[in-house]
Amino acid sequence: MITIQNNEHGRRILLLDSPFALEDSPDFPEHLFDAVFIFNDSVDAAKTILNTINPVTSVKCGYKPFFLSRSLEGKMGDYADLIDGYYDDWNDIHALNKVEDIISRRGELGLLAIEEKIVSANQFFVRLFRFLIIRNHLKLEMELDNSSATGYVLPIINVFYKLGWFSLSETFVFFQSMTEKGYLRPTRFINRIYLCPKCLHSHLLYIESCPKCGNSMIQSEEVIHHFRCANITPEHTYNFGGQLRCPKCHQMLHHIGVDYDRPATVFTCESCGNSFLQAQMQAVCTNCQTVSDVKSLVPQNCSVFEITKEGVLAITSLNIGFSVYTEFYDNFLEYDRFVNRIRLLAEQKFTGRITGDVLVGKIWILDATAATVSNRAELLAQVCKYFPNNKVSAANNITYINAVVTDYKGDQEQAVLDFQILLSEAIRAAAYVLRPGEKICYTYMKLESNGANIDKFLNDLQFVTATPDDSVEYHPDAINPNGAEVGVSPLLKDDGTVDSLYHAPTAAELLKEAKEELEMEANKKKTPVKRAISWLYVLIAVLAVVVLALGMVIVKMM
Ligand SMILES: [Zn+2]
Ligand SMILES: [Zn+2]
Ligand SMILES: [Zn+2]
Incomplete structure (x- = not known):
């Protein structure tokens, strides 16, 4: 059953009791309903429905009030934070008020507009945080959860992590970036935990093993030090019919601390016979099976976070988008700032203050069906590195490069051609990010100097052409030209892995x-x-010290 009913305040409530392909259904457009009531008494059924119909990732239900049957109150686990109340009647006074509260809070925050479909992890996090801000849920309490990848987790994030909306490394990048910007503030430190360097999971088994052969069949034994003869050997060598007798001087040992002590523990490997004082500690990841030395585990501080006032402002502002990249590449500009820059350059061009050509290169990837794919962190990183002196941006599934070119010999055509050659080289260098069936394309736009068409020019930035200037197809042997240079943007990989060698500099x-x-x-x-x-x-100081010392010696001698 799925239907829409008016509540007593004239708000339209979408009522449903079973999973439904709401996003694809033309019968229930976004503007037809203001809130969602799910009537089903089964926890599992409610969770299944919420996996697709929820106020965070669903385009049609974005930020809308969500209610469940009264019988499910207190039973929804990680999903509880998605729910605004549990009622059997949509005209319950509390339900009516809640609907009004949420709608007015959305209005106050300027978040009434329908949002786009989520295509990147960043976009997901922005959406989730906006949802939390609308609910005034500004305190983010980590909880211990043995079903979560990292052990400590925000329940609501866990729901969407399990549904595959983002990778663990993307979560860390987002939190790190938000914290550095002051948008999130750790309010209480919980624990520093250590994660698998390959997959960032926390479910590790710790194994003590022999440093020589790596076998974990090792025995530990205390060493006894006999004071009288200074013999130091493992305890079993002192064993004499249940009593302790020194194997060297044959005296009986009576009082620990008086005639002997136990200064250390030694390990003996049952596999190779090696004796050693310090066992090698390794961690086996139960998720990806990687065996790592404990020293290479990734430390992660777990804290309770709070969304700050600045955070509320920034996250609810409409241009937050890709700002996370500005942390890593100083030539990266958020798209709206990039557009402003082009507008500024256009004014200067039209008033004759710059003579060069204002160009915008566009790079995009097409999949096997010739549709553009969402921007990839790796491509963006590559382009930022390839054009260190140009401003780079990303939006609309396109990566942008801005250039103002002037040829010193006055040959403008050659200057533009040089930029094209660079773009051609850049897409070749970036071809390794392609997946089977894909191709990477580029074209460029040149601002004409008549001044009339700046808005059209800026609008055209959003679109790609069917006839790119150059393109490169997927090739299985394509390699990363910076392959050896790991650690430049290790946290930005979009396949969920991080480089364990990377050490982010601390403040x-x-x-x-x-x-x-x-x-x-x-x-x-x-x-x-x-x-x-x-x-x-320095010399005077040294001399003074010497004189003083000499003086003291003389005084003593007298
Ligand atoms: Zn061994
Ligand atoms: Zn002895
Ligand atoms: Zn792992």
């Missing part, structure tokens, strides 16, 4: 680096005279 390290740079510069600025004077000070 303290960055500060230290900056200080060192400053000091180096200050040193460079010192003139030889100043440097000589500072050396003189």
